[in-house]
Amino acid sequence: MEEFDIIDMDNVSLKREDGGSYMSKKLVIKRCPKCMAMVKVMKENDSEIMCCGKAMEELVPNVVEASFEKHVPNYLIKDGKIIVTVNHVMEDDHYIEWICMCSGNKEFVVYFEPGDVLEAEFTYMPGAILYAYCNKHLLWKKEVE
Numbered sequence: 594m595e596e597f598d599i600i601d602m603d604n605v606s607l608k609r610e611d612g613g614s615y616m617s618k619k620l621v622i623k624r625c626p627k628c629m630a631m632v633k634v635m636k637e638n639d640s641e642i643m644c645c646g647k648a649m650e651e652l653v654p655n656v657v658e659a660s661f662e663k664h665v666p667n668y669l670i671k672d673g674k675i676i677v678t679v680n681h682v683m684e685d686d687h688y689i690e691w692i693c694m695c696s697g698n699k700e701f702v703v704y705f706e707p708g709d710v711l712e713a714e715f716t717y718m719p720g721a722i723l724y725a726y727c728n729k730h731l732l733w734k735k736e737v738e
């Protein structure tokens with residue numbers, strides 16, 4: 594018997610009242626260049642976000658693997674779910690700290706610790722953007738087809 598992806602569109606809610614659809618919002622993460630504290634920006638304006646007396650810097654996600662280590666998220670769509678993995682170590686000093694899926698007007702984040710199984714499961718939504726954050730190699734992204 595063949596398997597089909599079943600999507601309950603009533604639970605996706607990407608539609609706006611004017612009948613349009615939301616574009617997936619971009620994740621904006623800023624980091625202090627001194628103490629490495631990180632914030633998720635909920636709303637931007639023209640002013641800088643300061644930490645340790647310095648302007649926090651936006652992390653620009655990488656999309657192309659450039660080294661032996663892999664960081665771009667992989668995904669599998671099955672039974673209306675999207676299962677996200679990263680082919681990356683989960684060692685004490687080098688691991689994926691979180692995986693995030695941005696879809697329309699929604700964001701979902703799963704946090705990890707060293708030694709965890711690196712897998713995050715979300716409800717599948719077309720047009721989503723996946724992000725993975727490595728404690729050494731920073732932010733990576735992949736767009737879901």
Ligand SMILES: [Fe+2]
Pocket residue numbers: 662664681687688727728729730
């Ligand atoms: Fe890494």
